[in-house]
Amino acid sequence: MEALIDELKNKIIAALSLEHIRPADIKADEPIFGTGLGLDSIDSLELVSLLERDYGILIEEMSVAQKAFASVRTLAEFVAKNRKN
Amino acid sequence: MNDFVIHAASYLGPEGFGNDQTSLRAWPSPLKENLARGELDGLHWSLLSDSDPSRFLRMDLMCRLGFMAAELLAVNFDAMSDARRDRLGVCAESFTGSLDTDIRFAQTPRPSIFAYTLPSTVVGEICIRFRLKGPVLSLISPATNGANAIAEAVEWLRDGDAEMALCLGIEAMNGSTANSVSLPENLLSRDWHGAALLLGHSENSPREKPFVSGALAEVCRKLCSCRNPLAKSIR
Numbered sequence: 001m002e003a004l005i006d007e008l009k010n011k012i013i014a015a016l017s018l019e020h021i022r023p024a025d026i027k028a029d030e031p032i033f034g035t036g037l038g039l040d041s042i043d044s045l046e047l048v049s050l051l052e053r054d055y056g057i058l059i060e061e062m063s064v065a066q067k068a069f070a071s072v073r074t075l076a077e078f079v080a081k082n083r084k085n
Numbered sequence: 086m087n088d089f090v091i092h093a094a095s096y097l098g099p100e101g102f103g104n105d106q107t108s109l110r111a112w113p114s115p116l117k118e119n120l121a122r123g124e125l126d127g128l129h130w131s132l133l134s135d136s137d138p139s140r141f142l143r144m145d146l147m148c149r150l151g152f153m154a155a156e157l158l159a160v161n162f163d164a165m166s167d168a169r170r171d172r173l174g175v176c177a178e179s180f181t182g183s184l185d186t187d188i189r190f191a192q193t194p195r196p197s198i199f200a201y202t203l204p205s206t207v208v209g210e211i212c213i214r215f216r217l218k219g220p221v222l223s224l225i226s227p228a229t230n231g232a233n234a235i236a237e238a239v240e241w242l243r244d245g246d247a248e249m250a251l252c253l254g255i256e257a258m259n260g261s262t263a264n265s266v267s268l269p270e271n272l273l274s275r276d277w278h279g280a281a282l283l284l285g286h287s288e289n290s291p292r293e294k295p296f297v298s299g300a301l302a303e304v305c306r307k308l309c310s311c312r313n314p315l316a317k318s319i320r
Contacts, residue, residue, distance in 0.1 A: 017142045017197070038139070045196035 004076045012072070015050050016043050028073040044069060056084030089242055090287045092249070095157035097150065098278035099123075102133075104157050123260030123277060133157065140214070145186040145201035147257040148210050150279030151177060154253060155211050158281050160291045162215035174219035174247035175208045178234035179255045181272055182225045185262045192265065207255065219247040238284050249285035254278070 009023040012032070016039065026037065033039045048065060051057040057079065059065045068078035094105045099121050101109040112120055116127045125146055130138040133156050141152060162170065182204035190198045200206065205223035212221060220241050224233050238250035256277050263272075283291070 015197075018139070019142050020138050042196050042200050049196060 001076055001080065004080060005072055008072055008076055008079065011050060011054065012037075012047070015046050026072060028076075029071050032071060032075075033069060047075075051079065054085065055079050055082075057082045089239060089284050090290075091282055092285050092290050093158040093160050093281075093283040093292060095154050095159075095281045096278065097153055097157060097280075098276065102153070102157060104159055106159065120277075123258070123263070125257075125259050125277060126261075128153070140210070143197060144210065145183065145189075145198065145206075145257075146259055147179070147183050147186060147204065147255055148201060148207045150255050150257050150277070151207035151211060151253050151281075152214070154255070154279035154281035155215070155251065158251075158283055160283055162217070162291075165291060167216075169248065170216050171218045172248040173215075173217045174221060174238060174241045174250040175211055175217055175253070176220075176222045176224070176234045176237050176241075176250060177204070177208050177253040177255060178224040178226055179204055179257070180226060181256055181258050183257075184272065185258045188262050188266055207253070211251070211253075217251070219250070235282065235284070242284065242286070249283060249291075252282045252284060254280040 005028050006023060009026045012018065012026070013021055013023065016037075018037065021037070026032075033044065044065060047069060048059050051059060059068075068075050091105075096103060096109070101111045103109040111117060112132075116132075119125075119127050128146075128149055130136075130141040130149075130153075133153055141149060144152065162173075165173070183202055183206070186198060186201045190202050203223075204225060205221075208221045208223050211217065222234075222237055224237070226233050234252045234254065238247070238252050241247040241250055257279075258272070258277060
């Protein structure tokens with residue numbers, strides 16, 4: 001799980017152009033929307049696109065995404081459970 | 086035009102960057118050589134400011150140039166009263182508009198790129214950053230007669246719709262983007278640039294230091310030597 005968390009941190013940084021942030025700066029259990037990384041709705045669309053592209057996970061309801069995107073750890077748990085790639 | 090004054094002016098282009106008080110400074114090498122070739126990926130917020138670059142890093146080229154031009158004005162918008170910011174308009178003018186981003190989106194469709202496939206997004210980004218709530222407009226001017234953005238701003242000032250107006254002239258086309266598709270010759274711009282003018286009434290200048298006409302002359306010469314629509318208005 002820790003390896004997947006690190007992998008997701010790097011993917012988030014690359015996908016969202018967070019060049020000024022290092023993976024170590026992202027805390028696995030902190031919110032990634034609102035506070036924390038301060039991401040917005042466009043970023044959530046990018047993450048949905050990332051999940052489909054890199055893990056074969058199709059999110060069809062935003063309520064599912066909201067729970068998964070609460071933190072990097074919840075995202076990693078969601079990916080581990082649902083990934084097809 | 087004689088009713089109003091230019092409070093500040095800025096420019097960034099292949100030759101360098103500066104404002105009416107600093108004159109033009111050359112880009113550092115090797116960035117300078119890349120910019121001269123129209124390869125603009127190296128333009129970075131850290132060249133101008135130590136502040137948080139997070140918003141800038143997400144922007145497309147057109148927004149980055151407009152953002153940098155507004156920053157280069159060295160006007161302390163944060164120190165303005167809310168009432169003043171509520172009546173500060175923003176008008177941007179461009180020939181190619183967001184075409185660079187449109188092409189990139191067509192090649193790599195992504196939500197984060199899609200948000201910038203509008204030539205008006207740069208106006209929105211600047212308004213958000215500086216909390217400006219006056220009238221806004223974004224123009225695409227194939228004729229590049231040079232007067233449109235400033236003319237609109239002057240109308241706002243004359244009609245009382247705004248007390249000040251930020252006029253932007255932006256041409257944003259990355260060389261690599263242009264080379265990746267077959268564009269008509271008149272859309273290929275090696276004269277990329279961002280320029281900004283802050284217009285307003287003669288009293289209550291937002292600058293602590295008075296307007297320095299000597300340095301502005303050099304900035305204006307650079308503006309006038311390229312296809313920047315704002316440059317022709319100044320001349």
